[in-house]
Amino acid sequence: MSDNSDDQGYWKANVRLIWLCLIIWALCSFGFAILLRPLVSGIAVGGTDLGFWFAQQGSILVFLVLIFFYAIRMNAIDREHGVDEE
Numbered sequence: 001m002s003d004n005s006d007d008q009g010y011w012k013a014n015v016r017l018i019w020l021c022l023i024i025w026a027l028c029s030f031g032f033a034i035l036l037r038p039l040v041s042g043i044a045v046g047g048t049d050l051g052f053w054f055a056q057q058g059s060i061l062v063f064l065v066l067i068f069f070y071a072i073r074m075n076a077i078d079r080e081h082g083v084d085e086e
Helices: 004-035 050-080
Strands: none
Touching: 004 050
C-alpha cells in the first residue's frame, strides 16, 4: 500500500464488508427473531416456526457463518491490495 488511492480502496472495501456483515447479523438477530417474527411465524423449520428458530439457534448459526465469511473475504481483500501476511 504505497499510494493514497490504494489505501482508500482498501479501507472502502473493508468498511463495506463490515457493513454487510452487520446488516445480515441485525436482520437475523433483531429482524427475523423479534421485529419480523409475526411475518415468519407461519414458516416451519425443524418442527417449529422460523421466528422461534432464529431467536433460539438461527442467529447464533448465522453469526458463526459470518465470522468465517468475514475472515475469508478479508484475506481476499488483503491479497487484492497487497497487504497480506504471506
